[in-house]
Amino acid sequence: MKSVALACMVVIGAAMAVASPAQADDYALDSLERSVPAKGKMQCPPVELVTWRGDAVRYHSPVRVYVGFRERLRKFEAVVKDVAIEVYGRAPSKIVHIGTLNCRRIRLWPTLLSEHGIGNGIDVAGFDFGAVPRKVGVPQGLPPALRKGFSVRVKAHWEGNAGAAAVHARFLHRLTETLLQRHDIFRVLLGPAYPGHKDHFHFDCAPWRLVSI
Numbered sequence: 001m002k003s004v005a006l007a008c009m010v011v012i013g014a015a016m017a018v019a020s021p022a023q024a025d026d027y028a029l030d031s032l033e034r035s036v037p038a039k040g041k042m043q044c045p046p047v048e049l050v051t052w053r054g055d056a057v058r059y060h061s062p063v064r065v066y067v068g069f070r071e072r073l074r075k076f077e078a079v080v081k082d083v084a085i086e087v088y089g090r091a092p093s094k095i096v097h098i099g100t101l102n103c104r105r106i107r108l109w110p111t112l113l114s115e116h117g118i119g120n121g122i123d124v125a126g127f128d129f130g131a132v133p134r135k136v137g138v139p140q141g142l143p144p145a146l147r148k149g150f151s152v153r154v155k156a157h158w159e160g161n162a163g164a165a166a167v168h169a170r171f172l173h174r175l176t177e178t179l180l181q182r183h184d185i186f187r188v189l190l191g192p193a194y195p196g197h198k199d200h201f202h203f204d205c206a207p208w209r210l211v212s213i
């Protein structure tokens with residue numbers, strides 16, 4: 001565990017050194033100071049926040065995020081929709097999240113502000129799907145049970161290897177692979193491979209890149 005943390009620290013340190021407001025993928029929060037005291041009271045810097053329900057796919061409950069992060073979420077929702085249509089023949093009815101705005105430190109690095117502290121990240125637990133309307137086709141080979149509504153969860157399905165669970169695993173992996181290729185959406189992408197993330201994906205737009213899915 002110790003060596004994993006150290007390796008990630010190196011990644012973060014190196015990436016922070018090269019991040020600058022002038023990079024191609026410019027983002028207004030890049031120049032914001034993320035250092036905080038390791039202990040005691042801390043304050044999260046004020047940023048413009050908006051409430052967002054989702055566009056291409058809606059969230060199960062509205063999210064509170066930095067206004068610039070909303071544009072990243074719009075692109076994320078479009079990717080979710082496209083990959084879901086490819087795998088299941090329809091978009092999910094809801095993206096199930098377990099939080100966006102939360103003023104706190106990064107657990108593994110207590111001298112750094114969490115991107116959640118400025119509404120610049122989202123934790124995604126899974127996706128809920130409705131039934132396929134009658135007479136609407138689905139991708140060949142889709143298990144018949146998946147014509148009805150169902151839930152996909154990172155915790156239950158990331159390692160699914162048979163039947164419907166295998167289809168869910170394929171969806172989740174295809175989704176994260178697509179997001180990794182899209183450098184215009186998220187910069188930090190964490191999942192079950194990262195400590196504390198067995199049951200959700202963490203996506204944010206910090207000024208560095210860190211990937212551990």
Ligand SMILES: [Zn+2]
Binds near residue numbers: 116121201
């Ligand atoms: Zn998170």
